[in-house]
Amino acid sequence: MTGEAINYRLADLAADRPALRRLFVDEHELSSYAEDVLDSPDLVAWVAHAGQEIVAAILTRPMRSDDGVELGGIDELLVARRYQGQKIGRRLVEFAEAHYLAAGAAGMQLTVTEDNARALRLYESMGYAVAQSRLRMRKQFGER
Numbered sequence: 001m002t003g004e005a006i007n008y009r010l011a012d013l014a015a016d017r018p019a020l021r022r023l024f025v026d027e028h029e030l031s032s033y034a035e036d037v038l039d040s041p042d043l044v045a046w047v048a049h050a051g052q053e054i055v056a057a058i059l060t061r062p063m064r065s066d067d068g069v070e071l072g073g074i075d076e077l078l079v080a081r082r083y084q085g086q087k088i089g090r091r092l093v094e095f096a097e098a099h100y101l102a103a104g105a106a107g108m109q110l111t112v113t114e115d116n117a118r119a120l121r122l123y124e125s126m127g128y129a130v131a132q133s134r135l136r137m138r139k140q141f142g143e144r
């Protein structure tokens with residue numbers, strides 16, 4: 001816990017993309033999926049600042065559910081390790097929810113892995129419930 005003042009704002013994607021990418025690299029969270037999201041033209045993101053430094057971000061995009069309902073999609077939520085446990089993640093989800101509610105979306109959707117206890121606790125405490133769980137199947141080719 002750092003006790004520093006945290007400020008929140010909508011990301012300015014033209015200016016903030018490099019700093020956002022750096023946050024994901026520094027926190028070892030720059031998956032190829034995160035990279036695609038950062039490059040997406042429909043990205044809507046919010047950032048949390050400690051001074052000049054971006055210490056957390058939520059990356060979202062409007063999406064449509066399988067049954068045609070408009071939703072806010074949370075693609076990535078990341079709080080730098082040093083700043084976790086200060087409700088920054090919760091605040092960022094609240095910003096995204098307020099935006100998509102005002103835009104007329106019916107709700108929010110995200111994907112989280114079963115072993116991510118911290119994220120699961122956060123989302124469950126905010127009213128999210130499991131809508132679907134998937135199995136990843138793989139076949140390994142033998143030596144040729």
Ligand SMILES: CC(C)(COP(=O)(O)OP(=O)(O)OC[C@H]1O[C@@H](n2cnc3c(N)ncnc32)[C@H](O)[C@@H]1OP(=O)(O)O)[C@@H](O)C(=O)NCCC(=O)NCCS
Nearest residue numbers: 077078079084085086087088089090112118119121122125
């Ligand atoms: C998941 C993550 C975004 C949470 O952000 P955070 O700012 O630390 O979370 P908050 O301080 O807002 O905590 C919100 C809730 O999360 C849960 N939580 C927070 N710290 C926790 C911990 N150490 N253990 C278990 N649950 C915890 C609690 O339910 C907490 O609510 P409470 O304080 O009212 O009990 C952050 O841990 C993170 O960036 N993790 C790595 C990336 C990631 O997994 N992102 C989610 C992908 S979907």
